[in-house]
Amino acid sequence: RDPWRLQAFGCSIRGRLMRTTTMQTNLTAGELSPRLMGRVDIARYANGAQNITNAIPMVHGGCKRRPGTVFIAGVKNSTQKSRLIPYVFSRDQAYILEFGNYYMRVYMSRAQVLDGSVPYEIATPYSEIDLADIAYVQGADTMFLAHPFYPMQRLRRFDHDNWVLDAVPFVVEPFDELGQVGSPAVTISDITVGSGRTFSVASPMFLNSDVGRQITSGSGVATITAFTDSQHVTADISAAFDASPEWGWKLEGSPQSAIAASKVGPVGERITLDATTVSMTTTSASKTVGGISVAIGTATVTIVGHGYSSLDTILHSGSDVAALNGAHLITVIDANSYSFSVPIATPNPTTLGSATKTATTVVGIKNTWRSADVGKFVQINGGLVRITGYTSPTSVTGEVYRGLSSTTAAIAGGWSLESSVWNTHDGYPRAVTLFEQRLIAAGSPGYPQTVWMSRIDEYMNFELGTNDDAAMSFTISSDQVNPIVSLGQIKALVALSYGGEFTMTGGVEKPITPTNIQVKNQSVYGCAGVRPLRIGNELYFMQRAGRKLRAMAYKFDTDAFGSPDMSVLAEHVTESGIVDMSYQQEPESIVWAVRADGILASMTVDRDQDVIGWARHTSGSFRSIATIPNSTGEETWVIVERVIAVHQRRGELHVQ
Secondary structure, eight states, X not given: OOEEEEEETTEEEEEEOOOOOOOOOOOTTEEOOGGGTTOTTSGXXXXXXXXXXXXXXXXXXXXXXXXXXXXXXXXXXXXXOOEEEEEESSSSSEEEEEEETTEEEEEETTEEOEETTEEOEEEOSOOGGGGGGOXXXXXXXXXXXXXXXXXXXXXXXXXXXXXXXXXXXXXXXXXXXXXXXXXXXXXXXXXXXXXXXXXXXXXXXXXXXXXXXXXXXXXXXXXEEEEEETTXXXXXXXXXXXXXXXXXXXXXXXXXXXXXXXXXXXXXXXXXXXXXXEEEEEEOOOEEOOEEEEETTEEEEEOTTOOOOTTOEXXXXXXXXXXXXXXXXXXXXXXTEEEEEOOTTOOOOXXXXXXXXXXXXXXXXXXXXXXXXXXXXXXXXXXEEEEEEEEETTEEEEEEEEOOSOOOOBOTTSEEEEEESSBTTTBOOSXXXXXXXXXXXXXXXXXXXXXXXXXXXXXXXXXXXXXXXXXXXXXXXXXXXXXXXXXXXXXXXXXXXXXOEEEEEOSTTOOOBTTBOEEEEXXXXXXXXXXOEEETTEEEEEBTTSOOEEEEXXXXXXXXEEOOBTTGGGGGGGTTOEEEEEEEOSSSXXXXXXXXXXXXXXXXXXXXXXXXXXXXXOXXXXXXXXXXXXXXXXEEEEEEXXXXXXXXXXXXXXXX
16 A cells, blocks of 8 residues: 555656456466466466466366375386386276386286286386387287387287287288398408408308399498408499498398299298209390391301401391391401301392390309398299298298299399398387278388388288288488387377378378378477377377477368477476376376476366366376276376485385
């Protein structure tokens, strides 16, 4: 009630300061950013709060206290990282899986599954530093787990205390003509550009069929020109090497030899693939005949500067005298003429035609196979054979996956040796999902923008084809390298990469097939490594820096997908970055998000009622979160660190 005075431009106004009160009807906007202080022009400003801690904004308008948690068990090792992954077969058969340093434990019905009196546990290939990069998707009783540095795993449940985790037994993995990865270190006599460079390895590696193949390492490229022995070859360097490669160098392409198959099939048949001899006919450039005269069974041909030698085989064509056409052994008369034998009754031609030199070369048997080729594929004569056994450098056995058209020998370049693109050198897919009855994998370190799709209803078969139900692969094209981080699905299959969001469809109301796929770049926000969430018709993902939560959805008015920022009015709530998320649909629609600093954030969401309400929760240091259904709705599980005694912390599993 103190008097106040405003003076300006010589005016004096006296009055009293009055307090005004506005009515706040709801808190559906949740906690608002300090940057919004005074922004009364924003519609949701009147529905927000300065601070909401350990309370949840309700769709109906008010807030309620966050439910407490119930202690279930301590993690196996509180000094190491662990992660929760949900495994849901049905409402009554839902599990929480605790993944830690090379182990997995199981929880169900708010209790830990025991093996006798000790926690049930199985081994995994993942260390604690690998846990954050595990991607997963579940189909019925099988879960597929992907990681960029480990072969894809298959987790199967046979009973509450009987689980099996093993490498996925793919019938056919995606393959390509990758060549041979060099395991021994190689020494190069001179790493600069030039010819006649010697490449040496400490243990036997090279075959005589490697002549013509390329050796690459980093930016270095060399073509093998001569074989000395299994430890030495000569090559021409076309792009300089940084140094003699210690590891990871590659022998690219397929062996330069001829092979023949013992049988054409049928599918499943066991056959042999043997290196063989083959005759090759080569031809020189065609030359125009200047004149032909025939006398007493001999034809004399005039070609200025023909360059041929006696006993060369010359193929004549185009003459109007049939006896002059065909292949003939010639005798050179001089630099401009030669002769060959013809029937005595052969007349002189009116049309002279042309002459071409032909030569037949017999390619001998070359060492072609290595023991490391077992498991690789051979494409030959339209067929596909998987190598199942190594007999010798000239012979292997295999199983026919696609029937051959013939057993005719295939020369070098007429067949290819191909191996899986999922390997220790190129890595493994980092993203996985299920879509249109296909298993979809994407984003290995060696193929960061490639997507692979299995055959329909055959999740373990990636044999490429052109039929609508065949497996396929394609690489997303963009103006920069955008490694695919996650896969999701809404109205379309969505690839979330480090630099943008891509949709993949087969067209309007059409499925994706090997001959019908459309890939469109919808936005360029980029995605963090946190697993995205499907909520209604939207796909929620963390933007590249892990600070902004975006909701990707189809917009009818623009005929495109938009991704508005759901955290724009509460950007401070996610300030340390989000490392894990889960969605609880019942009893309240809430996105739970674990921050890097251990704070738990929540976002109450109801897009129909335009409710986006953020809040923060502090009750220990949260590390991981997952949600599974129960008999009355859904329950959220967390791993949290809490102070038990002075200087003592313990990782615990809680459920609320």
